[in-house]
Amino acid sequence: MNFKNLKLNLSNKNKDLIPQILTVVFLILIVIYFTINAQSNMGNRGISFGFGFLSQESSFDITFSLIDYDGSHTYARAFLVGLLNTILVSAIGIFFATILGVTIGIARLSQNYLVAKSAEWYVEIFRNIPLILQIFFWYFAALRALPLTVDSINFYDISFLNVKGWYVPKFVWTNFSIFIYSIIFAFILIYFLAKYAQNQRDKFGKQIPTLYISILLIIGLPFLTFLIGGVSLSFEIPELTQLSKTVYVYRGGVSIIPELISLALALSMYTATFIAENVRAGILGVSKGQKEAAASIGLTKGQILKLVVMPQALRIIIPPTTNQYLNLTKNSSLAAAIAYPDIVLVFAGTALMQTGRAIEIISITMLTYLSLSLSISVFMNWYNKKMAIKEK
Amino acid sequence: MIKSIKTWILVGLASVLLVACGQSGGGAGSKKSKTLDNTKKAGFVKCGVSQGLPGFSNADEAGNWTGIDVDVCRAVAAAVLGDADKVKYTPLSAKERFTALTSGEIDVLARNTTWTLSRDADIGLTFVGVNFYDGQGFMVRKASGINSVNDFRDGISACTNTGTTTELNMRDFFNSKNIKYEPIAFEKADEVVQAYDAGRCDTYTTDKSGLAAQRTKLSNPDEHKVLPETISKEPLGPVVRQGDSVWEDIVRWSLNTMIEAEEYGVNSSNASSLKDSDNPAIKRLVGAEGELGAAFGLDNDWSLRIIEQVGNYGESYKKHIADTGILPNRGPNELWTKGGILYVPPAR
Numbered sequence: 138m139n140f141k142n143l144k145l146n147l148s149n150k151n152k153d154l155i156p157q158i159l160t161v162v163f164l165i166l167i168v169i170y171f172t173i174n175a176q177s178n179m180g181n182r183g184i185s186f187g188f189g190f191l192s193q194e195s196s197f198d199i200t201f202s203l204i205d206y207d208g209s210h211t212y213a214r215a216f217l218v219g220l221l222n223t224i225l226v227s228a229i230g231i232f233f234a235t236i237l238g239v240t241i242g243i244a245r246l247s248q249n250y251l252v253a254k255s256a257e258w259y260v261e262i263f264r265n266i267p268l269i270l271q272i273f274f275w276y277f278a279a280l281r282a283l284p285l286t287v288d289s290i291n292f293y294d295i296s297f298l299n300v301k302g303w304y305v306p307k308f309v310w311t312n313f314s315i316f317i318y319s320i321i322f323a324f325i326l327i328y329f330l331a332k333y334a335q336n337q338r339d340k341f342g343k344q345i346p347t348l349y350i351s352i353l354l355i356i357g358l359p360f361l362t363f364l365i366g367g368v369s370l371s372f373e374i375p376e377l378t379q380l381s382k383t384v385y386v387y388r389g390g391v392s393i394i395p396e397l398i399s400l401a402l403a404l405s406m407y408t409a410t411f412i413a414e415n416v417r418a419g420i421l422g423v424s425k426g427q428k429e430a431a432a433s434i435g436l437t438k439g440q441i442l443k444l445v446v447m448p449q450a451l452r453i454i455i456p457p458t459t460n461q462y463l464n465l466t467k468n469s470s471l472a473a474a475i476a477y478p479d480i481v482l483v484f485a486g487t488a489l490m491q492t493g494r495a496i497e498i499i500s501i502t503m504l505t506y507l508s509l510s511l512s513i514s515v516f517m518n519w520y521n522k523k524m525a526i527k528e529k
Numbered sequence: 530m531i532k533s534i535k536t537w538i539l540v541g542l543a544s545v546l547l548v549a550c551g552q553s554g555g556g557a558g559s560k561k562s563k564t565l566d567n568t569k570k571a572g573f574v575k576c577g578v579s580q581g582l583p584g585f586s587n588a589d590e591a592g593n594w595t596g597i598d599v600d601v602c603r604a605v606a607a608a609v610l611g612d613a614d615k616v617k618y619t620p621l622s623a624k625e626r627f628t629a630l631t632s633g634e635i636d637v638l639a640r641n642t643t644w645t646l647s648r649d650a651d652i653g654l655t656f657v658g659v660n661f662y663d664g665q666g667f668m669v670r671k672a673s674g675i676n677s678v679n680d681f682r683d684g685i686s687a688c689t690n691t692g693t694t695t696e697l698n699m700r701d702f703f704n705s706k707n708i709k710y711e712p713i714a715f716e717k718a719d720e721v722v723q724a725y726d727a728g729r730c731d732t733y734t735t736d737k738s739g740l741a742a743q744r745t746k747l748s749n750p751d752e753h754k755v756l757p758e759t760i761s762k763e764p765l766g767p768v769v770r771q772g773d774s775v776w777e778d779i780v781r782w783s784l785n786t787m788i789e790a791e792e793y794g795v796n797s798s799n800a801s802s803l804k805d806s807d808n809p810a811i812k813r814l815v816g817a818e819g820e821l822g823a824a825f826g827l828d829n830d831w832s833l834r835i836i837e838q839v840g841n842y843g844e845s846y847k848k849h850i851a852d853t854g855i856l857p858n859r860g861p862n863e864l865w866t867k868g869g870i871l872y873v874p875p876a877r
Contacts, residue, residue, distance in 0.1 A: 184652060184653040198710075200713050200714075208704075277723060280727035280729055300729055380681075380682040381682070382673055395729065473691075475715070476691075476713050476715045482714070487691045491697070493648070493651060493652030
């Protein structure tokens with residue numbers, strides 16, 4: 138009987154397997170067909186194919202780079218510069234979009250009519266205007282509104298804002314590594330503290346103010362290194378320099394270019410509307426009975442939100458918010474319109490033009506976005522799993 | 530069960546056949562010009578132009594394209610199809626232009642494109658000639674006190690277009706002068722103009738003809754000036770796909786005809802009356818002597834049609850570049866007989 142079942146199962150499996158294998162073979166053949174077709178067409182037109190260009194000198198400069206770069210570096214390095222810039226603006230965008238989104242989302246549920254209505258208007262306006270227009274708006278509005286370098290907006294003589302960017306002081310460290318070690322050490326201590334606190338709570342029901350001790354540690358330890366660790370910090374303040382009769386520039390310090398500011402602003406304000414709606418849906422998705430039950434056992438309002446509502450709301454919020462993070466990352470490719478040197482402008486733009494290697498460069502760029510998106514997905518799925526209901 | 534496997538095998542076989550067909554279909558090349566045949570069949574010349582550069586290729590409100598680059602396409606259409614208006618224009622960004630040409634979306638690229646070795650040799654293109662000798666320059670605000678490129682100092686910011694030779698020339702120039710600069714490269718020319726106008730950058734650099742044309746779009750054109758120095762050679766000319774030498778010759782000699790016509794004083798109004806001229810060179814130009822068109826499969830009046838319908842190079846320049854106030858002075862784009870460097874091989 139068992140044997141018969143096994144046999145039947147196997148043949149059933151085959152029945153499923155063969156069409157699947159054939160489908161895969163068919164798909165592979167299609168890919169081969171298009172590859173061969175593209176190759177022969179490129180051959181006919183005298184276009185060569187290859188990735189050798191990546192190690193050639195790029196011979197173009199880039200406005201803004203997180204790593205050391207100029208035109209004497211390779212195309213591969215230019216690619217890296219673009220990639221880092223894309224990651225930078227996406228990270229900044231995601232950070233602010235999350236904060237703004239959560240705030241607006243909660244505000245929409247506020248009892249206060251004005252707060253709730255303003256939040257609603259914000260969502261409806263920014264969600265329904267195409268992103269590219271918002272980017273242009275922030276960029277050119279900012280450029281028109283900001284003063285020329287010589288009459289910069291002055292923040293306490295250390296930071297300056299003008300049409301060419303936002304100039305902030307640069308940190309000049311001595312013994313920077315000791316400072317970093319102290320922060321890492323503080324985190325390790327906090328980790329053990331949290332374990333200990335949980336243990337105490339589970340065993341003896343004792344509450345330890347973990348948060349306050351953690352804050353003390355993370356500020357106190359690095360502060361100590363200044364006193365006894367030989368760490369010191371000074372600031373390089375941007376200085377106004379005259380280049381010609383009316384041309385001025387700030388030298389020294391760190392310059393945050395207006396392209397980055399306006400792009401990050403547009404991306405986070407746009408994406409925040411969608412995150413706000415997710416947050417609202419998440420909170421509304423937790424049944425009223427949960428809150429009432431929590432209140433009945435004497436939890437405070439803050440505790441109800443932190444311990445009962447949010448953990449359940451997060452399960453509803455995280456998956457669609459992951460989508461919004463992915464969207465924001467992909468939308469950052471609109472940077473090219475306002476000259477922010479992201480991967481599309483630098484690599485799929487300038488490098489493509491200079492080398493003419495359209496197929497190679499576009500495939501690399503697509504693969505890059507794919508892996509960026511997949512990385513975000515993997516991280517968010519991990520976080521989602523962590524937040525999911527753990528059946529005990 | 531067996532039936533379904535059979536179906537799948539059939540599908541597999543069919544796909545193998547499909548691949549085989551695709552391969553054999555792609556390779557065949559003929560001695561005749563495929564592009565010429567296709568153009569005649571379609572009834573129009575597929576021409577790639579800019580997204581709007583006054584004087585070179587620019588569309589008016591009604592969608593009519595004009596400019597000296599446009600005239601190259603019109604000349605080809607007059608020669609091949611007998612009507613200069615039978616052109617289909619495709620506006621292209623700097624980034625798209627070469628792919629559009631190599632993929633066959635267009636057959637002639639007349640889009641202020643600089644002739645360089647790597648473009649000519651590397652990416653399946655052939656430059657057929659030069660219809661405008663340009664050079665890269667800088668525009669600054671008059672009030673800035675900058676009167677020459679020698680007044681540039683470390684920290685200057687320069688706006689330009691991405692994906693053009695100007696981006697590379699700019700680096701070469703600032704490096705040779707040992708000046709640290711901030712390059713800001715936009716995808717479209719309109720954004721460059723807006724950013725420069727708003728004061729984002731201290732100077733705007735591109736081909737001098739482009740600077741002259743874009744200056745008109747600034748909010749106060751009179752407050753800006755172009756510096757006297759030229760930092761690069763920018764021979765702009767039409768481009769065709771590599772591998773169709775007949776088509777290449779047609780485009781090359783359509784352009785050459787316009788320049789040679791100016792040299793011999795043949796223009797749109799007097800061309801037909803010069804059929805019985807004493808000068809054999811003129812007679813060849815208007816199709817009264819020789820069998821020049823036969824060499825690329827055209828009739829003998831091909832060059833006469835170009836001159837009559839499009840005009841000679843001088844007429845085209847005057848109409849689009851000089852009279853529009855972009856560059857009234859022809860400079861290097863004058864005939865070699867008049868102190869310029871326009872010199873084309875003889876049509877004989």
